[in-house]
Amino acid sequence: MAVVDTLDMPKKHKGHDPCLRSPTSRSCCPRRPDATATARTRPTSWAGRKYEKNPFDAVANPGGIIQMGLAENQLSFDLVEDWLEKNPDALGLRRGGASVFRELALFQDYHGLPAFKNALARFMSEQRGHRVAFDPSNIVLTAGATSANEALMFCLADQGDAFLIPTPYYPGFDRDLKWRTGAEIVPVHCTSANGFRVTRAALDDAYRRAQKRRLRVKGVLITNPSNPLGTAVPRADLDMIVDFVAAKGIHLVSDEIYSGTAFSDSMPFVSVLEVLAARAPRAADYGLDGRVHVVYSLSKDLGLPGFRVGAIYSSNPAVVSAATKMSSFGLVSSQTQFLLAALLGDKDFTRGYLAENKLRLKERRDQLVDGLKAIGIGCLESDAGLFCWVDMSHLMRSRSFEGEMSLWKKVVFDVGLNISPGSSCHCSEPGWFRVCFANMSAKTLDVAMQRLRAFVETSYKGAGTVGALRRAAAAPARSMSCPLAMNMKWALRLTPLSADRKAER
Ligand SMILES: Cc1ncc(COP(=O)(O)O)c(C=O)c1O
Numbered sequence: 450m451a452v453v454d455t456l457d458m459p460k461k462h463k464g465h466d467p468c469l470r471s472p473t474s475r476s477c478c479p480r481r482p483d484a485t486a487t488a489r490t491r492p493t494s495w496a497g498r499k500y501e502k503n504p505f506d507a508v509a510n511p512g513g514i515i516q517m518g519l520a521e522n523q524l525s526f527d528l529v530e531d532w533l534e535k536n537p538d539a540l541g542l543r544r545g546g547a548s549v550f551r552e553l554a555l556f557q558d559y560h561g562l563p564a565f566k567n568a569l570a571r572f573m574s575e576q577r578g579h580r581v582a583f584d585p586s587n588i589v590l591t592a593g594a595t596s597a598n599e600a601l602m603f604c605l606a607d608q609g610d611a612f613l614i615p616t617p618y619y620p621g622f623d624r625d626l627k628w629r630t631g632a633e634i635v636p637v638h639c640t641s642a643n644g645f646r647v648t649r650a651a652l653d654d655a656y657r658r659a660q661k662r663r664l665r666v667k668g669v670l671i672t673n674p675s676n677p678l679g680t681a682v683p684r685a686d687l688d689m690i691v692d693f694v695a696a697k698g699i700h701l702v703s704d705e706i707y708s709g710t711a712f713s714d715s716m717p718f719v720s721v722l723e724v725l726a727a728r729a730p731r732a733a734d735y736g737l738d739g740r741v742h743v744v745y746s747l748s749k750d751l752g753l754p755g756f757r758v759g760a761i762y763s764s765n766p767a768v769v770s771a772a773t774k775m776s777s778f779g780l781v782s783s784q785t786q787f788l789l790a791a792l793l794g795d796k797d798f799t800r801g802y803l804a805e806n807k808l809r810l811k812e813r814r815d816q817l818v819d820g821l822k823a824i825g826i827g828c829l830e831s832d833a834g835l836f837c838w839v840d841m842s843h844l845m846r847s848r849s850f851e852g853e854m855s856l857w858k859k860v861v862f863d864v865g866l867n868i869s870p871g872s873s874c875h876c877s878e879p880g881w882f883r884v885c886f887a888n889m890s891a892k893t894l895d896v897a898m899q900r901l902r903a904f905v906e907t908s909y910k911g912a913g914t915v916g917a918l919r920r921a922a923a924a925p926a927r928s929m930s931c932p933l934a935m936n937m938k939w940a941l942r943l944t945p946l947s948a949d950r951k952a953e954r
Pocket of ligand 1: 672
């Protein structure tokens with residue numbers, strides 16, 4: 450079944466675009482998860498289940514596990530709640546006092562409510578300082594970024610085609626991009642030597658590895674700002690990546706789900722669409738503007754993952770048309786669209802919310818970084834996101850992924866902090882962990898830091914100072930193979946447990 454059929458192609462692309470999914474692809478025969486995978490337990494899911502059985506509560510369960518593996522933004526709920534209280538019509542499904550219940554109950558157009566799409570387009574533009582404008586007719590609404598990423602893969606890749614993704618990357622991509630589409634991910638290995646920035650050499654290397662595996666590379670997918678690094682991609686790097694996809698004639702998907710969390714003035718968030726706009730009309734000549742697609746969602750910036758609101762933004766009419774049809778499988782409910790049309794349409798609210806949310810995120814990030822620094826633990830300098838990328842390699846007994854696993858188990862079980870090991874994000878260096886800070890109170894974060902301090906001081910007493918620990922850890926890494934990553938292909942099991950689903954956030 451063709452996902453993008455030729456009738457949907459824009460006139461200038463008449464005929465089949467080799468970069469889009471083949472009309473004769475076996476897209477309706479995706480791979481099934483390996484049955485043997487059910488026997489293998491994915492460590493982060495397993496830790497998620499342990500957490501669910503024993504969650505920390507300052508009063509009821511002060512010895513419980515603190516959830517630091519969940520990229521949730523709970524810091525600005527009060528702002529949204531205040532707005533809801535002042536705008537009861539939005540929740541009460543009323544317009545000017547009159548009920549719109551029947552209208553919404555019947556609405557099922559997969560193009561979405563125009564009022565919501567207009568408000569979302571304006572909000573996305575506001576987040577980028579109005580440096581780019583979003584045309585509502587290029588927006589496809591989806592049930593979160595999860596659904597947006599999968600729909601894009603269905604549109605752009607045939608079974609067995611590949612997307613290049615810089616590491617470390619969001620572990621959910623292994624599920625969202627591959628499971629039902631049959632697409633492959635080829636990692637672009639980034640290292641701590643340059644702060645995990647993507648280089649042209651790393652992209653070329655990944656491209657060559659894909660070709661060796663006889664995979665057709667359909668595109669590059671970046672997350673900007675990055676999950677798990679907590680950093681916005683510098684403009685120069687975006688330019689380099691755009692040059693790469695232009696040279697190869699492939700697509701670029703930019704997952705910008707964290708765009709509203711970029712809290713640093715010195716490293717402001719730059720959307721790939723700004724880079725493209727700066728190249729116009731050159732970009733149009735090369736067909737680049739039809740091969741760059743943005744994914745967005747309200748799960749992180751507004752802290753509403755339960756609302757399931759996401760979007761694809763593309764200037765390629767064939768992609769918009771096909772993805773709109775695909776969105777039937779994951780629509781945003783009409784009452785959610787109605788409520789959010791009013792919320793995002795309130796410019797005073799969005800302006801105030803975006804500014805205040807960034808301040809709160811920065812403050813909480815500083816609290817985590819200072820707490821870690823006081824016990825000799827460093828982080829990659831972050832400027833966005835709901836987490837820090839933390840270097841605990843000096844606390845490992847061996848510089849290997851086995852060492853990382855055993856340290857991680859200690860931190861989960863002995864210290865009671867559910868953090869995410871870097872190997873679950875396909876990091877090629879052992880010893881890095883993603884630590885989330887926006888899903889808890891400042892007091893809980895203090896408790897977490899106290900526990901970590903006690904752990905470091907008691908467990909590493911014999912090793913002397915933190916400096917000595919770091920020197921001992923400076924020995925070359927024993928193994929760069931990553932057992933978790935190798936088992937990852939179907940280790941993301943289909944499972945009914947909510948803990949597993951959440952562990953990947
Ligand atoms: C980079 C990235 N993309 C997509 C998602 C999925 O987001 P959603 O809840 O909107 O489906 C996440 C969630 O953590 C993420 O970090």
